[in-house]
Amino acid sequence: xxxxxxxxxxxxxxxxxxxxxxxxxxxxxxxxxxxxxxxxxxxxxxxxxxxxxxxxxxxxxxxxxxxxxxxxxxxxxxxxxxxxxxxxxxxxxxxxxxxxxxxxxxxxxxxxxxxxxxxxxxxxxxxxxxxxxxxxxxxxxxxxxxxxxxxxxxxxxxxxxxxxxxxxxxxxxxxxxxxx
Numbered sequence: 001x002x003x004x005x006x007x008x009x010x011x012x013x014x015x016x017x018x019x020x021x022x023x024x025x026x027x028x029x030x031x032x033x034x035x036x037x038x039x040x041x042x043x044x045x046x047x048x049x050x051x052x053x054x055x056x057x058x059x060x061x062x063x064x065x066x067x068x069x070x071x072x073x074x075x076x077x078x079x080x081x082x083x084x085x086x087x088x089x090x091x092x093x094x095x096x097x098x099x100x101x102x103x104x105x106x107x108x109x110x111x112x113x114x115x116x117x118x119x120x121x122x123x124x125x126x127x128x129x130x131x132x133x134x135x136x137x138x139x140x141x142x143x144x145x146x147x148x149x150x151x152x153x154x155x156x157x158x159x160x161x162x163x164x165x166x167x168x169x170x171x172x173x174x175x176x177x178x179x180x
Contacts, residue, residue, distance in 0.1 A: 044077045105161050
């Protein structure tokens with residue numbers, strides 16, 4: 001096997017792993033491959049260059065770039081004399097991790113928390129209603145307890161996310177390993 005083939009094979013292995021891993025987090029494999037391509041690129045790339053390299057449609061390429069931009073994993077860069085948009089990965093992987101999880105977790109917490117708060121309100125009305133049967137009231141009280149416990153969990157998650165955003169988490173788990 002020639003040196004170039006070995007180099008290409010090692011890159012493909014990593015790009016495939018990144019694509020599969022990102023799929024676990026709800027990012028399409030094509031966006032994962034795009035991220036891998038940008039990771040190995042020595043320069044920012046245009047949509048056309050990425051499309052040509054990966055053999056993806058322009059629509060799929062645009063969607064992938066947009067999702068990576070939304071997650072702060074890639075950024076648009078300006079190069080003097082270049083008219084087309086250019087993209088590159090954000091080099092700070094720690095910040096990408098923080099951004100990704102804070103974006104995804106906050107969305108889930110907000111969605112679930114809102115639904116639970118509305119349910120808690122309705123359950124309290126149901127419990128307070130004198131016409132509610134004892135059986136339904138008992139079940140509503142159990143549901144209320146479950147939801148209130150879950151709200152406490154979401155409060156903890158929000159505080160964890162806050163520690164990511166402020167980087168306070170790094171006081172407990174520093175980026176650099178402690179020397180033994």
